[in-house]
Amino acid sequence: MLRFFKDILDAAKEGGAKKLAAPCAEKKDMDLLSKAAGSGLIIPCLIGDGKAIEGMLKGLPLASLEHEIMEEKDPDKALGRSIMLVREGRADMLMQGSVDHQMLMDAVMDARNGLRKGKLTSYVSIFQLPKPEKLILVTDTFINNNPTLAEKQLILEHAVRLADILGIDAPKVAALAAIEQINLNIPSTVDAAILSKMSERKQFGKAIVEGPLDIDCALSEAAAARKGLRSVVTGNVDIYLVPEIDTGHLLAEALVFFGRLETAGAIMGTTNPVILNVPFVSEENRIVEIAIAALMCRKGEDHA
């Protein structure tokens, strides 16, 4: 089981360098790509204005490392060519670069020319917990606004798959809601209860889903016991499934700004890894996202 971001980086390096397509990369992207290439994680393929790219490369270690530059000044076309490289197997993963978030996701989700794998993509935030020393996953923190129960099932399946990639066997899942009891007026509690029941019937493999759980019961075995709730999940959660995006996004941010937890993330549900620029991920941790993407590549077509 990987417990630290460093473990992710080390594990990813063992798999050898992957080809990363980066449309319209900016200077800060170039610094990151240089670092990632220097670590043996990737071989960048830079699609954009060739002259501008060469200018940004000057002085960077990447200039003398293996890389490729493809001339394409139009940002729309640069994104399209990048996705095509991945679709054709000439690149393993896609990075956002300076492309607009929505434009990137629309292109990725395009049924004919994108990297769409199934019905839905989701975003999993991975946090490095100092005590106990472990990685925890929170989802969905960036992509889906108000997922239906069927969509939550997919989001959870994605998270369980990522947990497997990170070596978390039989992950313990808290299906979060405002309260730990089922209240038919609070949809999140009903969805959580159904997902929990599905887990009992082994519909999420070895994952153990407990829900509904309020956050105090999820975080503290003692708090849960005081509410008469006993479960192997309480106080020992690997995956936190949130009800909707207001909660997911703000919870992830709260863990960063109030908890000072280091975080990185991954998009799930695409044919190949896609690395998104999420504002609450620090520049330092973006290399971890590349490493996660590299680990996902090693799992072959079933990565996400």
Added chain:
Amino acid sequence: MIRSLDDFARIAREKGPKKLAVLAPEDEEFMLAVKTSWQKGYIEPVLLGNTEKMKRVAEKVEFDIGGFETIVGDDRQGIADLGLSMLFSGKLEIVSKGQIPTSYIYRSIIREENRTGSGMTVSVVSFWEVPGLDHLVALTDTGVSIKPDMKTKAEILKNALFVYRLLGYPKPRIAVLSGQREIGGALVSYRDFDLLRKAAAAGDFGECEILDATSFTEIFLGGRDRPVDYVSMNLARMPHILLVPCLDTGNIICKLDFFLDVTRCSLVATSRGPVCIPARSDSSDNIVEQLAMCVVVTDRMKGEVK
């Protein structure tokens, strides 16, 4: 100005004891909190609940409850109704939840507010004390409205402003939170933010400021395109009030005190006085802090017209 939970404790010692009904203190943590608060001079408790259970836990925490008014009751809703009717009829100044589901208490409050015709929206204000921050942070609504619309959010905000101004802040700073981000279109929570900001500019909430920021990234970094830096990160930009989008968000964020280095205290400010609503999982020390807060709030509510 009240800047910390210690300030509440100090003032509660001066202004107490206040007569307080405790609804079903049938758990050791709650009874211990009642004992400590009484010893500190914050409260004069009236105990409502199952006599045997209350006696048993009182013995366990070595608290002689023989001298206090005790009202026998087993029906949870009945206990909540009685406690709240005592508050609204002026027989006592504060009500505190014990080992009883909060929804019963909300129901009783709503009934009493309807009976008095106050028109008041019932909402919960949860305060966070964050180390290093020079003020308390009020999160609302963390307990009642499942999915408040804009009109309800405006009432929830008015309640929080009323409570926060009691702490001595004439012009609180507010963030209306939302999961709005670079993708996914305009969220309802973001549209509500926009409308509330316009209402604030029109003077609907009196003296206050709604920040042009709906995420913690925007609040603390000043925008969503600034890099997160753990070394220089500081919380000085923290507003006084955080208006959350819905119950799920509010409850989940506010109870992060189980993980973060923050302390939480929650109350409902009814039109007749505060109702203390610790979570059933809270420790006795934390419940004592929450009772001290309610003592101070009830003291300051006197003479205030809502």
